[in-house]
Amino acid sequence: xxxxxxxxxxxxxxxxxxxxxxxxxxxxxxxxxxxxxxxxxxxxxxxxxxxxxxxxxxxxxxxxxxxxxxxxxxxxxxxxxxxxxxxxxxxxxxxxxxxxxxxxxxxxxxxxxxxxxxxxxxxxxxxxxxxxxxxxxxxxxxxxxxxxxxxxxxxxxxxxxxxxxxxxxxxxxxxxxxxxxxxxxxxxxxxxxxxxxxxxxxxxxxxxxxxxxxxxxxxxxxxxxxxxxxxxxxxxxxxxxxxxxxxxxxxxxxxxxxxxxx
Amino acid sequence: xxxxxxxxxxxxxxxxxxxxxxxxxxxxxxxxxxxxxxxxxxxxxxxxxxxxxxxxxxxxxxxxxxxxxxxxxxxxxxxxxxxxxxxxxxxxxxxxxxxxxxxxxxxxxxxxxxxxxxxxxxxxxxxxxxxxxxxxxxxxxxxxxxxxxxxxxxxxxxxxxxxxxxxxxxxxxxxxxxxxxxxxxxxxxxxxxxxxxxxxxxxxxxxxxxxxxxxxxxxxxxxxxxxxxxxxxxxxxxxxxxxxxxxxxxxxxxxxxxxxxxxxxxxxxxxxxxxxxxxxxxxxxxxxxxxxxxxxxxxxxxxxxxxxxxxxxxxxxxxxxxxxxxx
Amino acid sequence: xxxxxxxxxxxxxxxxxxxxxxxxxxxxxxxxxxxxxxxxxxxxxxxxxxxxxxxxxxxxxxxxxxxxxxxxxxxxxxxxxxxxxxxxxxxxxxxxxxxxxxxxxxxxxxxxxxxxxxxxxxxxxxxxxxxxxxxxxxxxxxxxxxxxxxxxxxxxxxxxxxxxxxxxxxxxxxxxxxxxxxxxxxxxxxxxxxxxxxxxxxxxxxxxxxxxxxxxxxxxxxxxxxxxxxxxxxxxxxxxxxxxxxxxxxxxxxxxxxxxxxxxxxxxxxxxxxxxxxxxxx
Numbered sequence: 001x002x003x004x005x006x007x008x009x010x011x012x013x014x015x016x017x018x019x020x021x022x023x024x025x026x027x028x029x030x031x032x033x034x035x036x037x038x039x040x041x042x043x044x045x046x047x048x049x050x051x052x053x054x055x056x057x058x059x060x061x062x063x064x065x066x067x068x069x070x071x072x073x074x075x076x077x078x079x080x081x082x083x084x085x086x087x088x089x090x091x092x093x094x095x096x097x098x099x100x101x102x103x104x105x106x107x108x109x110x111x112x113x114x115x116x117x118x119x120x121x122x123x124x125x126x127x128x129x130x131x132x133x134x135x136x137x138x139x140x141x142x143x144x145x146x147x148x149x150x151x152x153x154x155x156x157x158x159x160x161x162x163x164x165x166x167x168x169x170x171x172x173x174x175x176x177x178x179x180x181x182x183x184x185x186x187x188x189x190x191x192x193x194x195x196x197x198x199x200x201x202x203x204x205x206x207x208x209x210x211x212x213x214x215x216x217x218x219x220x221x222x223x224x225x226x227x228x229x230x231x232x233x234x235x236x237x238x239x240x241x242x243x244x245x246x247x248x249x250x251x252x253x254x255x256x257x258x259x260x261x262x
Numbered sequence: 263x264x265x266x267x268x269x270x271x272x273x274x275x276x277x278x279x280x281x282x283x284x285x286x287x288x289x290x291x292x293x294x295x296x297x298x299x300x301x302x303x304x305x306x307x308x309x310x311x312x313x314x315x316x317x318x319x320x321x322x323x324x325x326x327x328x329x330x331x332x333x334x335x336x337x338x339x340x341x342x343x344x345x346x347x348x349x350x351x352x353x354x355x356x357x358x359x360x361x362x363x364x365x366x367x368x369x370x371x372x373x374x375x376x377x378x379x380x381x382x383x384x385x386x387x388x389x390x391x392x393x394x395x396x397x398x399x400x401x402x403x404x405x406x407x408x409x410x411x412x413x414x415x416x417x418x419x420x421x422x423x424x425x426x427x428x429x430x431x432x433x434x435x436x437x438x439x440x441x442x443x444x445x446x447x448x449x450x451x452x453x454x455x456x457x458x459x460x461x462x463x464x465x466x467x468x469x470x471x472x473x474x475x476x477x478x479x480x481x482x483x484x485x486x487x488x489x490x491x492x493x494x495x496x497x498x499x500x501x502x503x504x505x506x507x508x509x510x511x512x513x514x515x516x517x518x519x520x521x522x523x524x525x526x527x528x529x530x531x532x533x534x535x536x537x538x539x540x541x542x543x544x545x546x547x548x549x550x551x552x553x554x555x556x557x558x559x560x561x562x563x564x565x566x567x568x569x570x571x572x573x574x575x576x577x578x579x580x581x582x583x584x585x586x587x588x589x
Numbered sequence: 590x591x592x593x594x595x596x597x598x599x600x601x602x603x604x605x606x607x608x609x610x611x612x613x614x615x616x617x618x619x620x621x622x623x624x625x626x627x628x629x630x631x632x633x634x635x636x637x638x639x640x641x642x643x644x645x646x647x648x649x650x651x652x653x654x655x656x657x658x659x660x661x662x663x664x665x666x667x668x669x670x671x672x673x674x675x676x677x678x679x680x681x682x683x684x685x686x687x688x689x690x691x692x693x694x695x696x697x698x699x700x701x702x703x704x705x706x707x708x709x710x711x712x713x714x715x716x717x718x719x720x721x722x723x724x725x726x727x728x729x730x731x732x733x734x735x736x737x738x739x740x741x742x743x744x745x746x747x748x749x750x751x752x753x754x755x756x757x758x759x760x761x762x763x764x765x766x767x768x769x770x771x772x773x774x775x776x777x778x779x780x781x782x783x784x785x786x787x788x789x790x791x792x793x794x795x796x797x798x799x800x801x802x803x804x805x806x807x808x809x810x811x812x813x814x815x816x817x818x819x820x821x822x823x824x825x826x827x828x829x830x831x832x833x834x835x836x837x838x839x840x841x842x843x844x845x846x847x848x849x850x851x852x853x854x855x856x857x858x859x860x861x862x863x864x865x866x867x868x869x870x871x
Contacts, residue, residue: 002386002389005386006386006387009382009383009386010383013372013375013379013383016374016375016379017372017373017374017375020374021374021780022778022780023778023779023780023781023782026779026780026782026783026786027780027781027782029782029786030781030782030783030785030786030789033786033789033790034785034789037789037790037793037798040793040798040799041798041799042639044799044803044804044805045639045643045799045803047805048649048652048653048656048803048805049643049647049648049649049650049652049653050647050648050649050652051647051648052642052643052646052647052648053646092368093368095330095335096365096368096370098334098335098354098358099333099334099335099358099361099363100358100387100388101355101356101358101359101387101388101389102355102387102388102389172620174620174621174624175620175621175623175624176624177621177624177625177627177628178624178625178627178628180628181627181628181631185628185631185632185635188632188635189635191635191639192635192638192639192642193642196638196642196646197638198638201635201638258335258336258337258351259336259337260275260276261275261327261330261335261336
């Protein structure tokens with residue numbers, strides 16, 4: 001409980017800092033442009049080529065938006081882990097965190113916070129709602145819960161990716177760029193209609209990094225593309241599991257750091 | 263029982279080296295050699311409650327490694343360490359609640375926010391009860407004369423002011439042991455004095471044990487009764503400061519500024535003379551020849567414009583210790 | 590006259606040595622290069638899958654070929670664009686950014702160096718090695734892929750030569766734009782926002798998100814004339830032969846014009862900003 005309070009205190013201080021900075025409307029605009037331009041390729045493709053069987057642009061965008069919103073949530077609330085490999089560990093600030101008698105996890109998660117990152121979440125939510133409306137899906141309570149749980153689970157998955165990256169950063173920071181496959185590159189996979197997606201990719205993003213579990217499966221459940229609704233609820237457990245695994249790597253990393261001090 | 267006890271602590275680091283010579287960069291892309299460096303080599307000492315210890319040595323000698331081990335950040339390769347009945351790296355969280363660390367060159371204050379906000383956060387981090395926090399803050403703010411600064415954003419403070427706030431931040435949770443890493447580096451004389459005063463007071467009134475790493479000989483002299491010297495990962499000296507000086511730096515130096523350059527010649531009583539342009543540096547032993555006589559001789563032999571008498575600085579002492587121990 | 594020429598020679602040499610040192614530093618980061626290449630290959634494969642699906646199963650599956658780009662050409666396009674993707678400025682040189690934020694740019698003025706040229710060399714050097722590592726590895730993968738996914742051969746030998754020249758111009762164009770953005774960043778009050786927006790827009794319009802030929806037909810002329818086509822699209826079109834070697838001269842001229850404009854804009858902006866910095870007292 002005190003950890004939560006401490007985390008909120010961190011966020012509060014970051015907000016105070018952020019407000020002092022005059023350029024934040026520009027930052028909001030910047031993130032919005034990122035969010036809007038990112039799917040431009042796929043939208044233009046549909047514009048030129050038309051739908052692929054029953055796969056319309058709305059379907060693809062819905063899955064894509066689920067993943068992006070989750071990513072945005074994690075990026076907003078776990079920015080500290082996102083920045084950890086490139087900032088905290090390089091500047092030696094991590095030593096300072098080790099000198100404090102409270103959760104390392106909270107301290108790292110709270111070490112950076114940029115409120116403008118939340119614009120990705122709002123844009124994503126907007127896209128989800130638009131797609132559901134275009135697909136004429138009736139929004140029952142169950143559907144809203146499914147989507148909410150999926151987003152929480154997705155947030156945990158992407159938070160897990162950041163934690164995993166941070167844990168690996170204790171061993172090497174130079175060759176960490178491949179982790180990009182798990183972050184910004186991962187939701188590009190959703191551009192491909194699931195039915196046509198190579199098995200390898202499908203399995204990888206279901207069982208290794210459960211990106212499809214938090215995007216495609218809930219979307220399929222809500223829109224009735226499949227008969228197995230319960231799979232859409234797998235997002236939260238999958239997210240927890242992935243985060244747990246990431247935490248394990250993080251712990252090993254911390255132990256390694258304490259014995260090498262690099 | 264000693265508050266801090268270290269026995270046979272060893273620590274090695276592995277660093278990778280770049281190949282040298284032509285095309286070294288290119289080859290560095292494919293081959294790399296590893297080298298093991300002994301950062302700490304069998305370090306043992308004990309420190310009692312309320313001691314004020316100066317821990318000195320050149321950069322890279324192992325000072326910060328020792329401090330990191332004592333504060334629980336780093337695990338040693340071998341050896342035994344017990345501080346306040348705990349092994350720091352095994353019970354890190356409980357351990358760090360009772361120690362404080364000040365890094366002279368790194369800040370734990372929030373750059374863009376008023377000092378007060380950083381203190382409030384520390385209150386939560388160390389779970390300090392509200393009443394004792396208020397009391398303690400008032401006490402420190404008065405002693406360090408920072409009451410007026412508490413609402414100022416940190417970026418607007420001078421280095422000296424910031425350092426005083428930094429110290430208050432480290433003392434807020436009333437640690438039993440305080441590690442200070444070059445606390446007075448680069449700050450003005452007034453702040454330096456205030457800093458030393460509060461350190462002495464904390465030590466005297468609350469019995470806080472302090473371990474101070476520094477290059478500033480004045481710090482050591484005014485604060486520490488005991489010094490430990492470390493070099494190449496080994497403890498070279500552990501004892502009273504004045505004995506260290508008597509053994510290794512018996513000399514005083516005179517910097518004589520002349521009206522014109524003069525090529526050096528021997529002056530009776532001078533141990534060593536170095537000339538750089540119109541400045542002579544003359545070393546002599548005050549036990550053999552009193553300072554005023556030395557000055558008189560210089561004044562007679564040279565066209566003096568000004569002179570300064572000083573002690574040899576810490577680096578020279580260490581250099582000399584090295585010469586004696588390694589050669 | 591001769592003296593100034595010699596001074597100029599030493600200056601050029603100074604920039605060159607700065608460039609050399611920074612490149613040499615970067616060459617060690619082979620692991621970083623491999624990591625970045627792995628992302629490039631991954632990304633390229635996904636794009637190829639997406640394009641294959643559209644070219645085979647979409648309602649108007651011939652739309653791409655009608656736009657002048659066959660599936661085989663698109664696949665080559667994807668590989669080439671991934672290989673040189675890091676050539677684009679994603680952020681400005683860390684060293685320059687640090688100096689701007691700390692206000693040390695004022696000090697730089699005191700040096701007997703042309704600050705713009707200095708930054709240009711720095712920006713070029715900091716990206717050359719990443720491009721080299723990522724490019725080599727990605728191209729190697731592209732050539733070794735099984736046939737449907739493989740990078741195709743250039744359309745003609747002459748076209749290939751022109752495309753090489755054009756790739757080189759693309760590198761200069763990217764550097765000129767990167768330096769221009771850095772001079773915009775000199776206005777500290779705006780923060781990083783405008784800088785990233787400019788680079789992002791450059792990235793989108795370069796064809797890296799979608800080959801420009803597949804964008805809406807009505808926009809084609811504008812898309813070809815805008816500066817960022819010179820990043821990727823023009824050299825790759827020359828490679829693929831979707832632009833004939835006859836047109837190569839004018840396309841490269843277009844690239845050169847944009848380079849000159851960005852350099853001029855950067856220099857002007859820098860001069861203006863530095864003047865205000867001096868007035869403020871540095």
